[in-house]
Amino acid sequence: MKGVTVWFTGLSGSGKSTLAEALEKELRRRDCNVEILDGDIVRTNLSKGLGFSKEDRDINIRRIGFVCDLLTRNGVVAIAAAISPYQAIRDENRKMIGEFVEVYCECPLEVLAERDVKGLYKKAMAGEIKNFTGVSDPYEAPEQPEVTIHSGSEPQETSLQRILRTLELMGYIPPDPDAAQIPPEEEEEIREKLKRLGHL
Numbered sequence: 054m055k056g057v058t059v060w061f062t063g064l065s066g067s068g069k070s071t072l073a074e075a076l077e078k079e080l081r082r083r084d085c086n087v088e089i090l091d092g093d094i095v096r097t098n099l100s101k102g103l104g105f106s107k108e109d110r111d112i113n114i115r116r117i118g119f120v121c122d123l124l125t126r127n128g129v130v131a132i133a134a135a136i137s138p139y140q141a142i143r144d145e146n147r148k149m150i151g152e153f154v155e156v157y158c159e160c161p162l163e164v165l166a167e168r169d170v171k172g173l174y175k176k177a178m179a180g181e182i183k184n185f186t187g188v189s190d191p192y193e194a195p196e197q198p199e200v201t202i203h204s205g206s207e208p209q210e211t212s213l214q215r216i217l218r219t220l221e222l223m224g225y226i227p228p229d230p231d232a233a234q235i236p237p238e239e240e241e242e243i244r245e246k247l248k249r250l251g252h253l
Contacts, residue, residue: 054085056125057225058118058150059216061134062143062195063158064187065173066165068204068212072158073134075213080130085226087130090117095135105184111142118146125152130225138186140193154223156216157198162187164205197250199223218243223252 059076061069070091080087099116103109114137124131137143147153165187166174177185184190200219202212214235220226222243235243247253 054128054130054226055152055224056086056128056130057152057154057220057223058121058125058131058133058146059154059156059220060121060137060143060146061132061156061158062137062198063202063204064160064162064165064192065136066168067158067160068202068209069134069136069158072156072202072204072209072212072216073132075209076216077132079213079217079232080226083226083229085130086128087132088124089132089134090120091134105190107139110138114139114142114146118142118149121146122150125150136186136192138190138192140195143195152225154200154220154225155195155198156200156202157195158202158204159194160203160205199247199250199252215239215243219247222247 061073063069073089073091077087077089095113095117103113114135117133117135121131121133143155147155162174169175173182173185174188176182177188186192200216202215204212214233217226217232218235218240221228244253
């Protein structure tokens with residue numbers, strides 16, 4: 054199988070890491086070579102010392118993209134889960150890597166605030182935290198992601214099946230006859246989107 058980067062983007066708490074881990078587990082079950090790069094872990098190990106200015110955020114996302122490119126070129130499914138708030142840097146990584154599938158985890162701000170056990174969203178909304186993405190710092194939602202996940206309103210299994218089917222149709226992973234099948238109307242929706250984006 055050829056390598057690919059599956060790039061999860063979305064606000065903090067939108068389910069990127071949880072879905073990325075579920076995808077990794079399923080791909081390993083299918084005997085795919087897979088590595089996961091989580092934004093928080095990367096900041097600890099690869100981007101230690103960087104802050105949250107736009108420049109530092111861009112450097113962090115470029116570093117993740119660089120590692121994903123190396124992995125993808127060597128036949129690995131590289132899964133990146135990082136807020137990556139700026140469209141231009143995501144597009145830069147897409148152009149560099151080539152084999153790139155963007156997964157947008159969309160979730161309303163009010164749902165994110167309810168889920169947030171640390172209360173960071175409420176503090177940011179009250180002005181107590183500066184440069185908080187989605188509140189006091191911009192988040193540019195993808196314009197044409199291959200997959201959109203509505204993590205505030207759909208079950209994780211539904212989201213995961215949509216990602217897997219997209220990767221199957223694009224030829225990145227082998228279909229699994231034993232896996233749960235998605236409804237025909239959703240299959241058609243995925244195919245139409247991939248055709249519109251020039252993948253099929």
